[in-house]
Amino acid sequence: LAKTTQPISMDSYEGQEVNITCSHNNIATNDYITWYQQFPSQGPRFIIQGYKTKVTNEVASLFIPADRKSSTLSLPRVSLSDTAVYYCLVDIYNQGGKLIFGQGTELSVKP
Amino acid sequence: DSGVTQTPKHLITATGQRVTLRCSPRSGDLSVYWYQQSLDQGLQFLIHYYNGEERAKGNILERFSAQQFPDLHSELNLSSLELGDSALYFCASSKDRGNTIYFGEGSWLTVV
Numbered sequence: 001l002a003k004t005t006q007p008i009s010m011d012s013y014e015g016q017e018v019n020i021t022c023s024h025n026n027i028a029t030n031d032y033i034t035w036y037q038q039f040p041s042q043g044p045r046f047i048i049q050g051y052k053t054k055v056t057n058e059v060a061s062l063f064i065p066a067d068r069k070s071s072t073l074s075l076p077r078v079s080l081s082d083t084a085v086y087y088c089l090v091d092i093y094n095q096g097g098k099l100i101f102g103q104g105t106e107l108s109v110k111p
Numbered sequence: 112d113s114g115v116t117q118t119p120k121h122l123i124t125a126t127g128q129r130v131t132l133r134c135s136p137r138s139g140d141l142s143v144y145w146y147q148q149s150l151d152q153g154l155q156f157l158i159h160y161y162n163g164e165e166r167a168k169g170n171i172l173e174r175f176s177a178q179q180f181p182d183l184h185s186e187l188n189l190s191s192l193e194l195g196d197s198a199l200y201f202c203a204s205s206k207d208r209g210n211t212i213y214f215g216e217g218s219w220l221t222v223v
Contacts, residue, residue, distance in 0.1 A: 034212075041217075043201055046212075097142075097161070098159065098167040098168075098169055101156070
């Protein structure tokens with residue numbers, strides 16, 4: 001089965017830019033890539049979604065290379081409140097509706 | 112507020128009992144997904160319903176079952192509960208495949 005792979009954890013400092021990369025080697029033509037943020041004991045929150053190239057919204061950017069086998073979530077100027085787990089989700093078309101999350105990346109932002 | 116409503120927010124029950132968790136999807140969303148998240152664990156996909164029909168099944172135990180009703184709300188039934196079933200259970204909804212899914216705040220189940 002196709003799956004996503006992310007770093008288990010990352011550390012950063014306030015004000016820095018953080019880039020979290022997710023690999024998804026088996027991504028199919030119809031699949032979108034979506035990133036979520038989760039705080040402890042809360043439901044995952046949608047951050048950004050993309051299909052190819054670059055997408056930007058008010059909180060993040062998503063970079064997807066031409067081969068689409070990976071994607072990078074970029075968080076500009078992080079703050080302490082960005083400390084959370086970040087999940088990359090690929091809607092694997094050939095899995096027929098199973099939305100499988102990877103293990104996520106635990107981001108710790110320090111003062 | 113994602114628009115996905117889950118009840119109850121917290122539930123404590125004894126081993127061997129049965130509970131029902133309820134999910135109301137966002138208005139207009141036809142797909143409902145259920146996930147289990149144990150303490151310090153990732154999100155485990157349980158099951159996906161689309162417009163009342165089961166679309167995909169994950170690692171859902173035989174003691175667990177779900178359904179989606181004509182008004183599109185969904186229920187997750189957990190029976191013969193064990194201590195290891197203690198977890199956060201999340202419901203998420205979307206309009207359809209490829210659309211963003213939005214999560215509820217979860218139902219905390221504690222089995223004692």
